[in-house]
């Protein structure tokens with residue numbers, strides 16, 4: 001079975017000369033289908049940088065990356081946008097919903113960019129909002145929702161297109177304990193349904209939900225172990 | 230993603246940013262409306278002044294009595310009246326072959342009344358040839374004739390404004406009016422020449438020269454002689470014939486110090502046309518500047534919009550929007566806003582130009598409508614798509630990090 005993520009000797013260098021920063025120094029990582037991976041590490045260790053490369057939001061300076069058997073290094077920008085749309089669902093620390101746009105319209109967006117017809121879009125987006133417990137908030141705009149609710153909308157948006165990979169960069173970083181457990185429960189559900197998840201977190205209690213934890217130090221993987229669950 | 234969906238996303242974007250969208254539309258609206266209105270006003274002024282002058286006849290010369298501040302006028306001892314004999318001399322077919330008619334003119338500012346209604350107007354005392362020379366046609370009733378002049382009959386032809394003021398809906402022909410106490414019989418009504426902004430060509434009355442002199446002005450010098458040349462081509466030779474005859478009769482030796490002045494209608498017309506077209510150009514450039522300023526406003530708003538929404542672009546790219554989808558959204562937004570703004574501007578201009586300003590009826594030039602609309606839409610499109618294109622080309626992570 002091809003792994004969902006296969007990284008070989010990935011490096012990322014920001015800037016040049018005096019201000020050059022080696023954010024990643026050679027990452028080798030394989031994530032299999034159905035894995036729930038947590039990435040930990042100190043601030044500045046390169047977690048987000050790695051996540052952005054996995055999500056095809058950014059391009060590695062060197063190394064080789066295959067997603068679901070597709071060679072990402074060789075794709076141009078328009079092919080990458082299709083990959084992001086079909087294969088990946090994102091959840092960000094800062095929610096990143098489109099402002100002044102209803103929850104329903106936000107959740108519909110990935111389907112819209114995929115070319116799904118209007119009626120099916122609405123049905124699926126409504127169902128996704130229902131699944132995250134926001135059936136009664138479909139026509140609220142982001143600024144009319146609490147942080148926890150906004151993050152659940154973001155989860156619904158990441159889910160609706162049924163991606164093979166769910167990426168979450170500190171999804172609970174801005175949430176209280178109640179909303180944190182709501183969001184983590186949702187991710188557990190998805191994991192139970194067989195979805196592959198990669199999540200960045202600073203908190204051990206959050207990482208404990210995953211079944212594999214890797215720790216980054218200065219752009220290198222320093223530990224990689226399975227949790228005992 | 231089809232065009233319909235792109236359109237929907239664009240329209241949703243407009244709805245999501247109402248204030249900004251409103252300001253953009255307003256900027257374009259004002260620019261477009263200003264261009265159309267100002268050009269229409271300039272154009273209307275030109276047309277009104279020109280038609281005013283043309284209504285006086287394009288092949289006439291006006292000989293005016295007086296010195297009009299010419300240098301040397303004070304030192305001249307001779308100062309002869311302009312007389313009926315002068316007018317007759319101008320009609321000598323041998324000496325002045327290019328003069329078709331010469332009509333002596335006296336004018337009197339008089340108050341006329343009919344059954345208790347009074348109206349002050351200017352009465353021109355002249356000969357029947359004046360009607361043709363001054364392009365004045367009678368619409369109902371008759372002209373007065375030479376016989377009326379010889380017998381000094383108190384017949385009068387009145388303009389439409391005088392009819393409206395004194396008679397209202399009553400048919401004035403055959404009625405008697407009193408002007409400065411003298412009874413006149415209305416024999417005809419002049420065809421309307423229309424008011425033309427600066428003066429009302431219809432607020433006038435024309436009566437036989439002798440009658441006006443007898444009862445209203447007395448036998449002083451003529452105010453002017455209206456000379457009609459046989460065609461507009463021979464205006465210049467007619468003018469020199471007038472000069473040579475009158476110089477001789479008035480014993481003028483120094484041609485810079487005449488006691489009369491000849492105004493050439495054609496020269497006047499072209500001079501005025503030059504001035505008014507200059508006015509149109511001036512107003513047009515003021516308008517063009519306002520369109521430009523409006524355009525800079527649009528550019529500014531569009532730039533701010535895209536910068537402000539770079540993060541939004543990043544989010545959209547992160548969930549799989551292609552560059553084309555992003556560009557399409559901003560193009561739709563910019564197009565819809567500039568078309569709405571442009572159309573509203575045209576509409577506003579068309580409404581405003583229906584009203585006359587200070588007696589000038591603006592005349593809309595179709596070219597200015599097309600140009601203003603086209604330029605504004607082009608500005609909106611270009612400055613809407615250029616920054617959007619820049620933002621859409623960013624890597625998603627760069628757009629997302631944007632603050």
Ligand SMILES: Nc1ncnc2c1ncn2[C@@H]1O[C@H](COP(=O)(O)OP(=O)(O)OP(=O)(O)O)[C@@H](O)[C@H]1O
Pocket residue numbers: 014015021022023041042043044045046047048049050
């Ligand atoms: N756009 C950039 N330009 C230059 N340097 C960058 C850029 N993004 C990240 N870096 C640098 O790369 C290194 C890794 O950053 P990264 O954001 O991956 O850290 P992180 O592990 O996510 O930290 P945190 O836990 O605080 O989010 C840091 O030293 C950071 O300063």
Ligand SMILES: [Mg+2]
Pocket residue numbers: 047048049
């Ligand atoms: Mg980070």
